[in-house]
Structures are given as structure tokens and as C-alpha cells.
Amino acid sequence: MHGPASSGWLLVALCAVTGAYCLVRMRSGGEALMGFGMAAMAVPAAVFSPPPWAWLAYASVFGAAAVHALWAARAGARHLHHLAGASAMVYMSVVMAVSPAHAHGQGASGVPLLTGALLLYFAGYVLLTGVRLVPVPAVAGSGGGGSAPWGDRPELARACRLSMGIAMVAMLLTL
Template sequence: MHGPASSGWLLVALCAVTGAYCLLRMRSGAEGERGTAGGEALMGFGMAGMAVPAAVFTPPAWAWPAYAVVFGAAGLHALWAARSGAHHLHHLVGAGAMVYMSLVMAGSPAHAHGGGGSGIPLLTGALLLYFAGYVLLAGVRLVPVAAVAGSGGAGAAGWGDRPELARACRLSMGMAMVAMLLTV
């Protein structure tokens, strides 16, 4: 689902580290934060799996429909959870984008990575616009949180409870999604 192997490995590393941090965030004391972190960990690891360079590993034919089912279920969960918070709508869009990319990969010749141009241009463009906007908004939101956190009192928060790190993870996953959608 990408071009050169080096950029693919960087994308894998970014998504895997983000997923691992989200697993740490699941240890948070707030139940709502644990659920959000779990969904983001699934997204991070799923994106890491999709980004593995094809020269290293070409998934079997059943992998792409399996991705579609897993992220379809995650999308339904996000839709259900959206009753209590707007951020779950972002998870719904993200899960939908993963289902879309999985279906595009399943339909590409020999299930090869990086076929390019095999998606629906209007849908791909809409998703790119959404995630590019999300990245810009997440970047803007990150700046004030980092400034406030650096002013003192943040030392008591554990790694899983630091809002600036959670926002940085969301920013990195948004950038990774843009990178993946550019190859569809």
C-alpha cells in the first residue's frame, strides 16, 4: 500500500509505536479514555500491518477481507459509542477508511501492495481532505496542551494520562492515514 520500502518501514514503525503507546494508555484510570485508547491501538496496529512492504511480505488473499471485517466491526462499535462523544465519529471515519483500503487491496491484481489508482477517486479524495484537515486541527490542538503541560503540575500524570502524548499519537496516526490514502 505504498512506494519505496524505506518509507514503508518508517510508516510501519510510526504506526506500531503509536499502537503500543495506546496500549499503555489503556491503563488509564478513566474508563472512557481506556475505550478510546483501545480503538486507537487497534487502528495503529492495523495500519502498521497494512503498511508492511510487499517486498518483505505479501499477505494471503484472505487477509484483506479479514481486515475489512475487523475494521467494519470497529466502525460499528465507534458508531455505537458516538452516542456519548464526538471523537468516536472520527474513529468511525478512520475505521471506514481502513475498510475502504482493505477492499481496494482485495480487489487489486494479485492483492499486491502499491497498485495505485485502483480506488474510487472521489471517495479517496474526500478521505484525504478529511484526514488532512484532521492533521492540521490535531497539530493546532497539540501546541496549547504542550505549553500548558510544561508550566508545572504535569509531573504527577503517568505516561498513559498525558493529554499531549495522546494528541501527538492521534496526529501521527492521522499523518499515517494520509500517507496510506495517497497510495490508493
């Protein structure tokens, strides 16, 4: 992605940590793939500019993830978010493959329609997920001692989804 190097490195760290957490949980390989893929794509272009074929490889991997999410969506609508995320990654990969470095947006006025739609979706997702992180009072007798292992805590999973949503918004903004 093109943008300041410091914010790029922050995105790399955020996405890599999120991907690692998802991998440790071993419940969502798709989220781990998204985290590590976003970390790889967020490496500042001044440090490493992948060859054009790498963007097509990203598009292929995330295209397969999108097909998997579409197939899984038959079992539940929650997989539609994974479909949106994987599709956004395919879109960003294709844009990066076909446009030379730092030439995004030249010759056009405003934000492309698909980029704008993805930004709206992920901004809404971030807001909704952020609201869901607001703490609720503990129920009496629920054993507030945190009986669940750290990897099974639902608020950590929500925080990871929130961080990946924020990272997606940041990446789409630099597109």
C-alpha cells in the same frame, strides 16, 4: 500498501509505536487496534504480500470497529473520528483485496472520489490536531512539575492521534 520500502518501514514503526502507547494507556482499545492494523497494512509489498483473504479479514475487523464506533457515537461526537478511521481502513482493505499489486489507478484518471474525500478529512484532522499541540503558557500554581504520569499526559495522546492521522494520509496517498 504500495510505495517505497523505506517509507513503508517508517510507517510500520510509527504505527506500531503508536499502537503500543495506546495499548499501554489501556484507555482506547480502538486506537491501539488502528495503530497495529495500520502497521500491518503498511508493511512494504516487496517484503510481504498478504494473501487476498487477509485483506478481507482486515475489512471484517475494521468493519466491526466501525460498527462499534457508530454505536459509541451515540454518547459523544468524538467517536465519529474513530468511525471515519475504521471506515477508511475498511475501504483500503477492500481496494487492496480487489486490485492486483501495483495496479492502483490504472485505467482511471485522477484520484477516486472516496479516496479524495478521505484525504481531505484526514489532512484537515492532521492540521487541526497539530495546531492543538502548540504549547500554551502554564497557569500559575498549576504545579508545572508534571504531576500526571507519563501515560496520562494529554499532549502525548494528541501526538499519537496526530501521528496516526499523518500515517493515514500517507497510506491513502499510496493507495
